[in-house]
Amino acid sequence: MPRNIIHIIGAGTVGTPLIGILSSRRKSLGIDEISFQPDLSEIRNIAMIRGLVSHGAKLCVPIEFADEFASAGCKIDYSADEAIQRAGVIIDCSKPGQAAKNKSLIYYKYERDKLFIAQSREPGFGKDYAYGINDSALVHGEDNYLRIVSCNAHNIASIVKTVGIHENHSNLESGRFVCIRRANDISEIDGFIPSPKIGVHQDELYGTYQALDAALLFKSIGLELDLFSSALKVNSQYLHIIHFDIRLKTETTLQAIINSFQANPLIALTNKALSSQVAAFSRDMGYLGRVLNQSVVSVPSLNLKNGKELTGFCYSLQDGNSILSSVAATIWFFFPRSYKEKLLELNDLIFDEI
Numbered sequence: 001m002p003r004n005i006i007h008i009i010g011a012g013t014v015g016t017p018l019i020g021i022l023s024s025r026r027k028s029l030g031i032d033e034i035s036f037q038p039d040l041s042e043i044r045n046i047a048m049i050r051g052l053v054s055h056g057a058k059l060c061v062p063i064e065f066a067d068e069f070a071s072a073g074c075k076i077d078y079s080a081d082e083a084i085q086r087a088g089v090i091i092d093c094s095k096p097g098q099a100a101k102n103k104s105l106i107y108y109k110y111e112r113d114k115l116f117i118a119q120s121r122e123p124g125f126g127k128d129y130a131y132g133i134n135d136s137a138l139v140h141g142e143d144n145y146l147r148i149v150s151c152n153a154h155n156i157a158s159i160v161k162t163v164g165i166h167e168n169h170s171n172l173e174s175g176r177f178v179c180i181r182r183a184n185d186i187s188e189i190d191g192f193i194p195s196p197k198i199g200v201h202q203d204e205l206y207g208t209y210q211a212l213d214a215a216l217l218f219k220s221i222g223l224e225l226d227l228f229s230s231a232l233k234v235n236s237q238y239l240h241i242i243h244f245d246i247r248l249k250t251e252t253t254l255q256a257i258i259n260s261f262q263a264n265p266l267i268a269l270t271n272k273a274l275s276s277q278v279a280a281f282s283r284d285m286g287y288l289g290r291v292l293n294q295s296v297v298s299v300p301s302l303n304l305k306n307g308k309e310l311t312g313f314c315y316s317l318q319d320g321n322s323i324l325s326s327v328a329a330t331i332w333f334f335f336p337r338s339y340k341e342k343l344l345e346l347n348d349l350i351f352d353e354i
Helices: 015-024 040-044 046-054 063-071 080-086 098-105 151-164 209-219 254-263 275-285 320-334 339-349
Strands: 005-009 033-037 058-061 089-092 115-119 127-129 145-148 172-182 227-234 240-248 267-270 295-298 303-305 309-316
Touching (some): 005 015, 040 046, 046 058, 058 063, 058 080, 151 172, 151 209, 151 240, 151 267, 209 227, 254 267, 320 339
Parallel strands (some): 089 115
Antiparallel strands (some): 172 240, 240 309
């Protein structure tokens, strides 16, 4: 078994905070070393690369690009191939579509006694995973490839599990979701739109990939759920918002539902109606601007009709929930019996109220 070394490929909107969080909690999480390979275009952001190195992460680049990074003043610790060979866990945070290519071209050569994790929207990389949703589906020694589902799929799954699943039995009749997505991250220069843009349903049964991914998580633990999502982008750089309409098989009360949300340590409640205020809380109180909750439920938006139909809104905190799942999967690989206890080291980045 390799040492407890993590190698992260890609230092974009997910990779950068993931490297920072893992580096800052390295000792308490039982990690020996963090290395990272930035995208070649990120050489334009030398300040960010130096910042990650100052956190204790080791810089790794392909041999053919070493001179380019060195001439920019970067100290290179390992080549890209050496970093993969040294690491026990490789987390791929590269651009869309690249993780699958890396798997077929590179990872298969090193997969023995290693775990490869992809932060990827595209299915097929490996078993789908979200921390706190389908941990029981993970099989140590068999699962070499995991795909961390999107932040909105995390959000949908956490709401569904909290309201409609009890002791692995479903009380859910159906779940309908509208994902109101921000156009791009404040760090990104591409992708912004001038006005709201309606998304297309790619799947006849589940609509968009957000509900499909959430359904796949539950399917991995033996639950077939009726979930369907639609999506649109709005001209904002703040947070994704999800409107949910959940129908239950048995009657309940709104207070009982609120109590369930409060009892879930990965869900925060808020009275805030502006996404900018929730994003500001994440910036001010999180680490590197990230809060790791699965969902933030807007309490004033909740409504229960006839005791069975719950509607409301919730926020997705950027990519904090998928970052938490990447950390959880990594620590699970190194410490399968005690990973949940070790993850308590991140409790200061998970809030009850926002």
